[in-house]
Amino acid sequence: MGHHSIDLDLDAALAPPHACPACRSSDLRPVCGEQGLVFLCPGCRRTWVSELGALLPAEQPEPVVAMPRPRSSP
Numbered sequence: 001m002g003h004h005s006i007d008l009d010l011d012a013a014l015a016p017p018h019a020c021p022a023c024r025s026s027d028l029r030p031v032c033g034e035q036g037l038v039f040l041c042p043g044c045r046r047t048w049v050s051e052l053g054a055l056l057p058a059e060q061p062e063p064v065v066a067m068p069r070p071r072s073s074p
């Protein structure tokens with residue numbers, strides 16, 4: 001109790017996430033995305049990134065066909 005170590009922190013950081021924060025599905029699947037290793041939830045179709053043991057929502061990849069953005073020129 002109250003015993004901390006770097007090893008435990010690393011284990012928490014490297015351990016796969018337990019469940020989807022959104023729908024609590026435990027069927028997260030690790031996939032390689034542009035952000036590195038992301039976790040795809042088949043339940044709610046969200047993608048998550050694991051940072052220090054916490055799941056954060058991952059940015060969706062840009063669509064292949066990007067719309068031209070209006071660029072204000074001086």
Ligand SMILES: [Zn+2]
Binds near residue numbers: 023025042
């Ligand atoms: Zn989910």
